[in-house]
Amino acid sequence: MNLREFSELLGLSPTTVSRALGGYPEVKEETRRKVTEAARQHGYKPNRRAASLATGRAMAIGHVIPTSLNHEMVNPVFADFLAGAGEVYSKANYDIILSVVSDGDEVRAYRQMASTGSVDGIIVHGPRTNDARIALIQDTGLPFVVHGRAPVEAAPYSFVDVDNLRAFRRATDLLLDLGHQRIGLLNGHLIMDFARRRRDGYCAALEARGTTVRSEFQFAGEMSERNGYAAARQMLRLPSPPTAFLVSSLIMAIGARRAIHEADLTLGRDVSVVTHDDMLGYLSNGDDVPIFTATRSSVRAAGRRCAEILLEQVADRTLPPVQEIWESELIMGASTGPALS
CATH class of the missing domain: 3.40.50.2300 (Response regulator)
Structure with missing residues (x-):
């Protein structure tokens, strides 16, 4: 069934039908419901090219x-x-x-x-x-x-x-409340607005507690597993290494966990990690109990x-x-x- 046939079935113009299915605000709600229900009953799926011609939009x-x-x-x-x-x-x-x-x-x-x-x-x-x-x-x-x-x-x-700044300030405060003073930040490229705000939240929390902001505890770059691993490994080799990491993505956090394991340390006991963006459809943060503490936003x-x-x-x-x-x-x-x- 094409657009013209479906429109004739309803006694409406093709333009009205296309606009009803496309969510145009000028279509009456009663008409929208009528068209939507009829489309469901008859298994009608609009042809996008026909809809584009009828509505003047690219769809x-x-x-x-x-x-x-x-x-x-x-x-x-x-x-x-x-x-x-x-x-x-x-x-x-x-x-x-x-x-x-x-x-x-x-x-x-x-x-x-x-x-x-x-x-x-x-x-x-x-x-x-x-x-x-x-x-x-x-x-x-x-x-x-x-x-x-x-x-x-x-x-x-x-x-x-x-609210990236607030999220990372809260996460840093959590680690400070747990007694961590040496906190590493594994972040995205600072040209990205979200990464700059996350860094600012991290620094604001440290400064508010009188904790020194240390450049050697900060990494900014591609948010990959490899970079999470390499940056965490390098920081863990410092004379006074971080006891916790704040990480900008679950992918980087997985790399940090690999570095912690290779250093013969235990995640959550020897080194704490808080990550962001753990609610991903294709990458799970555990099942019943989350593997990582996280600032979560879908x-x-x-x-x-x-x-x-x-x-x-x-x-x-x-x-x-x-x-x-x-x-x-x-x-x-x-x-x-x-x-x-």
């Missing part, structure tokens, strides 16, 4: 990833975000256009998407310090939502972010929320920006314990 959302950020974005965290966003897109009959571009080609990619009309909106990933993308996309007129936020002076824009839920906000703004461009900052939940696991020295 697609763009995600642009520069190769220089692949280490940060194309990983299980990014996969979880896309899984959450994809749930929302699918229900609204939208496609994802994922463009991995060469370094420096982001501007061209965004402008091309805007000029060709290939997408109806954009999700911006991995905001950085002095990020120029936000002002650029605002100039194109395309609706967009930022996953995270950037410290740039720009007109208000929509974003969904975790990346999949963030993907869903970013997609919801963006599609609402695609449907009604007069809506004001939506800005949400989520608190992380502190989950106690087996990886933390009192300092022994």
Whole structure:
């Protein structure tokens, strides 16, 4: 059954049917329910090309990833975000256009998407310090939502972010409360806004307790298992090594655990670890009892929320920006314990 046949069955125009299934706000709720229920009963799945012709939209959302950020974005965290966003897109009959571009080609990619009309909106990933993308996309007129936020002076824009500074300050306070004075930080690249905020939260907690902030206890780089392992191993070889680590991703924390084991130390007894982003669909933090103590915030839920906000703004461009900052939940696991020295 095609769009025309389904529309005739309901006694509605193809445009009304497409708009009802696409979530347009101008469609009456009664009509939306009628169309949705009929689609379910008759097993009707709209053809995206037909829907695009009927509504004048591309029925697609763009995600642009520069190769220089692949280490940060194309990983299980990014996969979880896309899984959450994809749930929302699918229900609204939208496609994802994922463009991995060469370094420096982001501007061209965004402008091309805007000029060709290939997408109806954009999700911006991995905001950085002095990020120029936000002002650029605002100039194109395309609706967009930022996953995270950037410290740039720009007109208000929509974003969904975790309170990274507060999360890492709380995590550092937990380790300090357990008696740890030598705390290592395994972090992402500091050009990334989230990593800078996490470092600031870590430093603020140490300084508030009169604990020295030591550069040799800080690593910033690609958030990989290998780097987590190498950075933790190097710090554990110091004359006065850390007795605890605060880690920016579960992937890095797994590497730190490997370094702790190779040093013939016991996780949670000799060395404590607190990680972030442990709630991943493809990488479990234990079953009944979490392996790692963690500051938890669902990346999949963030993907869903970013997609919801963006599609609402695609449907009604007069809506004001939506800005949400989520608190992380502190989950106690087996990886933390009192300092022994």
